[in-house]
Amino acid sequence: MCNRENYLGRFTEDENKVLKELYSLHGSNWTTISDKMGRSCEAVKKRFNVMSEVYGPWSEAELKVLLTCLHQQLLKRAEPGGEGGDGSAVIQKMDLYKKLEWSRVAKQVQTRSWLHCKNKWMTYLMGKMKTGGKIHRRKSIEGQIQLIKAINEMAVEESGDIVWDDLTHLFGNTPPAYLQKKFYQLKVTYIPHVNRKSFRDIIDFLYEKTLPKLEKDLKGCKDAEDADEPAELRQSYKLSEIFPNL
Known part of the structure; x- marks a missing residue:
């Protein structure tokens, strides 16, 4: 069943104050805080982490600590790839982002929350994984069309049930x-x-209203926009590709 508590919109200023007060009383007992606020556990947990974050651009020192910590974690998951030390170690794609110890990462970074660390890593990782291929307008529209169709075909009732890896x-x-x-x-x-x-309702709207518009936009794209060959799909990477400066 769909959990309506996940779709209550943005937190109000009053809710932010209540959340801080409840956290001071109950700590990270998100179930209790969720019950008292009428919001899902995931919603109150994420909101508190966002409120606790240090805003602004990451410094070089912060990024270095983040990457060093993650490199140490991922090195344990990687397989030897021949001569050249850990720079030649090979890691499977999913191991780059699945079940990482974000609490430990945030503790080492010190100045950022675990959620902020995770978001920064994902942004960094996108750039490294996409190396060698560009997503042009035509390819982007095609991807959006397929994304809408795929999620609609999954027939799931909550976003948490989407298998993004697929x-x-x-x-x-x-x-x-x-x-x-x-x-x-x-x-x-x-x-x-x-x-x-x-x-x-969101999926139905995208499928019934947005999809036809995107398909129309796709017909208006020129083939020349995709002159570059797409990057070869990969299931593994060398750690040296992900961490070229470590």
Whole structure:
């Protein structure tokens, strides 16, 4: 069943104050805080982490600590790839973003929350995984069309049930976070009052209203826009490709 508590819109200023007060009383007991606020556990947890973040651009020192910590974690998952030390070690694509110890990462970075660290890593990772291929307008529209169709065919009732790993091929070599970002952009770009709609209503709108528009836009794209060959889909990477400066 769809959890309506996930679709209550943005937190108000009063809710932010209540959240801080409840956290001071109950700590990270998100179930208790969720019950008292009428919001889902995931919603109150994410909101608190966002409120706790240090804003502004990352410094070089912060980024270096982040990458060093993640390099240490991923090195344990990688397989030897021949001579050349850990720079030649090979890691599977999903191991680059699945079940990483974000609490430990945030503790080492110190100045950022675990969610901020995760988002920064995903942005960094997108750039490294997409190396060698460009996503032109035509390819982008094709990916959006396939994304809408694929999610609609899944017939899921909540966004948490989407298996993003199964969809990463739609835009080439990208992590699931890239797909989630594209899905978010589709929602806020094409759906009016999106925060008032249930997940199923969102999918129905995208499929019935947005999809025909994108298909029309695709017909207007020139083939010349895709002159570059697409990047070869990959299932593994050398750590030296992901961490060239470590």
